Amino acid sequence: MRNHTSGLARDLEVLEVLSFAEAFTSGGLGVNRIAELTERDKGQISRVLKTLSSSGLVDRDDKTRRYSLGPRLYSMAMRTKEAHLALLSEPRLFELVAQTQETAHLNVLRGGRVLTTKTVVAAQALRRSGWDGIVSAAGSTASGRVMLAGLSDEEIELWWLEHAQDDPLPALQTAFTKPLEPINRKVKRQLPAKNLKAFLKILQEVRDLGYAISDGEFQPGIVDAAAPVRDSSNIIVAAISTGVPKERVGSQFDSLGQLVSGAALRFSTDLGAPIIGPA
Amino acid sequence: MRNHTSGLARDLEVLEVLSFAEAFTSGGLGVNRIAELTERDKGQISRVLKTLSSSGLVDRDDKTRRYSLGPRLYSMAMRTKEAHLALLSEPRLFELVAQTQETAHLNVLRGGRVLTTKTVVAAQALRRSGWDGIVSAAGSTASGRVMLAGLSDEEIELWWLEHAQDDPLPALQTAFTKPLEPINRKVKRQLPAKNLKAFLKILQEVRDLGYAISDGEFQPGIVDAAAPVRDSSNIIVAAISTGVPKERVGSQFDSLGQLVSGAALRFSTDLGAPIIGPA
DNA sequence: GAATTAAGTTGTGCATAGGTCAACCTAAGG
C-alpha cells in the first residue's frame, strides 16, 4: 500500500521535537538543530517552520530566530475533552489537597499511557513546576492501574501485549536527549508484574479495594494512591491521585486510599455518575 | 515563488475546523463534515485524519467514527511559555479573587489579539465554563490596552493598521458557524477609538494610571479592569484582569484598578521584575 | 431481516507539491 500522508507525518515530527526540546532547552531551537534531529533538509525545515508559525502552532523569536511551541496549541488544547475534565476537577482536587496537605493530580489514560492533566500543589510543596502534560507508563503508576482495572480482560490483555514493557518516559524523549546532552542515565525498567495473569490478579485487588497504591514503583520513595473517576455512563474516565513521600505516610495506606476514593467519588457525582456502592 | 508547504497548511486547516467545532458540537465531526468544511476530498481527509490521530493530535472515537481534538495537544500545550506563565499566576489570581469576589484572568498578547490563558472563577460565579484559550480583539478589552501600552509608538501604529478593525471573534469561527447553524447574528464592530492619534492618547492615560478600564466595550454590562505583568527584563508579558458586572462596581473604578494593579505587581515580582515605582 | 442509503476506507493514474542541492543572504566574531 502506498503511504498518502507521510509528508504530514514527517512535518509533525517537528512539533514532537520542539515538544521535547522545551524540557531541556530554553529559548527554543534553530532551523539547523531541528533539521538534524528530524534528519531532514534545513531548507525544507525552514519552510515547514514558516507554515507552522503562520498558523501559530510554533512561535518564532524574531531576534534569535529560534522556534518553540506556539500559543495556538494552548488555545486548541483548552478545547479538548482533557482540558474540560481538568477544569471541572479543580475544586475536588483542592479539597483533597486541603485534607492531605499533599499534591494531587488528575490523570487520564491515553494511548496506553497515563497523561497528567491537572496538578494542584500543596502549599508546603517544594517543586513548583507541575506534572501537567506529562506522560508516564500505566503499569507502574497507581493511576494507571486504577484505570486499567476499569477495562475488560480482553482489553487489558491487548494493553499488556502492547504497553506493559513501555519505558517510563516516551521513546522520543530519550532519542532526543542523546544527541543533545550526552547523559547516559540508565532507565531502570520495572515491570508491573511477572506475567499477565499476575497483573490481572493485581487489578482484581484494585477493583475490590476501590483504589490502588503504588509503593515507590514509579518514583522511588513516593507512595502513590489513586482512585477511579466515573462519568454519567459509569465508565472510568480518569483517576485522581496523590503522591506522598514514604516517610510521611508510614503504613497508613488505607486512610490515604480512603481520602483519594472520597475525592474521586465526589468528582464522579459532579459528572453525573450514578451513585452506587462498590459492586 | 512557488509554495513549498501548502499541503501542510491545508492539512492544518483540519485542526482549525475541529478547534472551532468543539465549541458548537459534541462528539466531534465525521470525515464527510470535515471534508465539506475544508473543501477537500473525503478520501484524502480520511487519510489525513489517520495520520493526525496516530500522532495523537486528534482523537478518534472508534464507535461513532468521529474525530475531535486529541490529548497530544494538551500535553504539548503544557510545555508552552503560555502554560508556564499560567501555572505561576495561579496563586496571585486566587488572591485577587479572594479580594474582589469576582472572576480573574491572566491574558497574553499574541498575534495582535488577546489570549486568555488562565481563569479563576469566583465561588459565586454562575458560569463555570472558562474563558481559557479564548482569543479576543485587543483594542476593546482592558487587557489588550494594557499590553499595547507597553509597546513603542511604532509598534502600536503597526498594530493599529493590522488589527484595529479585527472582529471580536476570529474569522474562521464565523465562517464555520454559517454552514453549521444559520444564526446570522450581527457582530457589532466597535472601534476602540476614532483614529490612531486618539488611541495613542488612550494608551498614554493607561500608562499614567497603571491600569486600564473598559466600561462595557467588550461585553455589555461588564466592567473590565486590567494591569500589566512584567518579567525580569521589565517587559510587559501579560495582563491580569477581572470582569465585574456593572451594578456591582458602581463608579468605584479606581479601587478596582488598585486591586488589580496590586495583584499584577505581586505577580511581576514573582517573575523577578525589578521593583520600581510607576515611572 | 432484507433492502436501501449514508458514511468511511482503499486503490490507481497523473499532475503537482515538496525533496535535494546549491547559491545567496545575514549576523556574529576574530
Add this chain to the structure above:
DNA sequence: CCTTAGGTTGACCTATGCACAACTTAATTC
C-alpha cells in the same frame, strides 16, 4: 575586514498526495 555559521530562497526533478471511483461497513427503513 574577512571568515564562518545559521538561515532563506531558487530551480530542477521525482516521489507524493489529489481526484475520481470502487469497495466496505454501518445505520435506517419497511
